[in-house]
Amino acid sequence: MKSFINHSFKIFVLLLFVITVTKAQDARLNLDRLKGLETKAKDVVEVNIDGKVLDLAKRVMLKVNDKDAKTIGEAIKGLKGIYVRVYNFEKENEYNLTDIDEIRSQLQSPDWEKIANVRSKKNNQKIDVFTKFTGDMMSGVAVVLSESKSLAVVNVVGPIDIDTLVELSGRMNIPKIDIEKETTKKPDEQE
């Protein structure tokens, strides 16, 4: 009887863990709609980092003997994935607004909460910042930026210390890459 209770408890904990992970993964947005923009855009930045690659990056962060690196390491300790898309266009309105609206519509669900909203007539800029909480724990962040000549979507899955990230952005070992000029290459492509 004891073993049955023990096994049941273990299965329950496992199910709870799976549910929690699944809930956390729910914070991932479907960015497939933006794939069509790759051919239209002048510059494209696409970053998908999760799973083993993310674990590897975290381990490297621990190797780096730097105070700021350790602070960032702490800030992203619970991070499960981060997905970034940046598109820059030569001319105005080269992208379809429905593409970005589709992303915004995914964030209209009650799980997501809009914490910031910027509207500017200059360049027709719109920035929305959403967060998602699972219980008391942050499980996702989404930033959607649209301008007349550029489009950017950031999707963070898992808890992250936003204040630390904002504070340390552009400092120390975070590469200061000009998004308008640089594009990322995967290792396969480099070889």
Added chain:
Amino acid sequence: MENDYLWDKSGEDKEIERMENALKGFRFQPTAPPILPVNILQSEEKPKFGFFANYFKFAMAGFACLAILLAGFGIFLRVSNNEIEDVADLSKPIVTPIKLGNPVEPKVIDPIIKPPAIGQNIVKKINQPNPVSVPRTTKLVFRKTEPKVKPMKEIKLTTEEKFAYEQLMLALSITGKQLKEVKDKANSVEDSTAIKSLK
């Protein structure tokens, strides 16, 4: 020869006297020495303290030899010390771990290294709170001035690690930039609203 006239002019010897008279013109006559056409250089006088001067030279040579010997010995110790440090066990951290967010620089334990005895390959590191107060006459003490902390550039990463790190940093950089822009805009709006309400 009938007598000793030839030797001490005692007695008579006419034949010798005749020869003396014949050769009288060549007899030695004391006159002043002839003047030489060159100046005579007199040799310098020897110093009065010649013995002490020689002693000083010997002492200086001795000191120079001793200084060279000591310098060579010191260099040998230094080189052998560094070699031993390189092969020493580095698994134990020299830098003490600090808590995150602590503004104090990493506290480095001063490694005091005794000079190794001949044939000895072990270096003992002793933590002393004030190594300067160690009397100099007791033993030779070598202190390493710089902490042995690996700089960031020396970290060796594999291609995969480097790619993962760069991707993560790029993603964080873009995220941070977007969030910072929002924050700055929000702050500027708050400031402008505050100014308007004051007016």
